[in-house]
Amino acid sequence: MNAKMTLPLRVVAVSGGLQRPSKSAALAEHLLDLIAEEVLCEPRLVEVGQLAPQLAGAVWRSQLPDTVERELAAVEQADVLVVATPVFRGSYTGLFKHFFDFIDQDALIDKPVLLAATGGSERHALMIDHQLRPLFSFFQARTLPLGVYATDKDFVDYRLQNGALIQRARLAVQRALPLVELTRHTRSANVEEVVAA
Template sequence: MSKKSKLVAVSGGLQRPSRTLALVEAIVARIADAVPVDLHIVALSEIAADVGVALDRRNVSAEVEVHLRAIEGADALIVASPVFRASFTGLFKHLFDLVHQDALVDVPVLLAATGGSERHALVLEHQLRPLFSFFEARTLPIGIYASTHDFTNYEVTSAALRERIALAAQRAAPWLHPRREALSQAAALAI
């Protein structure tokens, strides 16, 4: 039996209900159909107050620390943020400011975002991809952008969006395997 990948999905939505969280859940469901995963969801809406008051990693709450460790120990990430003024939310960025800068080296990251219209779609390329390039993560080539009209009652209802999610999940699947253990073993052998 194959080992499950540690998949961490981060939803940067600050409200409940949230189209961003609905998008994340749709992506996760499609990936979980293809690859066995051990899932950890970080819903920023649930920890926003604790993240907002954390000046640095030394003074985060125990709950935020659990989420940060999950992010840092992930075999793969799905990250999604709503778009505000052409970028991700400030708290989404602050959450990743608390992640150790070397923790995501070579970790595959599937990028996603939600916004009011298609004019925000470039947030994937101009905001999210550079953020995760800083971490030296492996941002996957296909990102997912969804606008308000792709949802009905906070559920993905657009056929085109469902197709994009399916394609992204299919292309992400080969990257979703327990990489950290394999990398650690390879490093130990090299010593």
């Protein structure tokens, strides 16, 4: 019974931003903070741009250094994922896709995934549904119904400032909570089974 009440969820955000500071990382962290306000969790941010030198030349996962392997494992073992990427040529960054190419194709089955993206203008907002959602459908993940798209003008000093966007981010998290809670109960039940065995 105690496990159900105190077991923190592993919530991992992946930012596809290529530089630091990054608007995508800022958006991912904002969403992580909103989730942490609602549920007991262990938040973790994976910045793909910081892994670029170690990722770029690898073709097979066995070629990756331990630093990258740890981040891949964190994503695979997460209870909830938040993904945020800049829009580049109408899609996610190539480095973001390269990172997810190394993820085991069965590791994200039924995992709740909150989708987010950043871009220079509103015209790329549908990238979430046209690019990100199909990618995570391949993994059989449970993409959450409401995505969060931010433009450059929504930020001041890499912090969200647009009231309407902040409200949408909060709504996206609120609508995600029933599935997040279901994930918590499933994980707690699995842990109790292991302990009982």
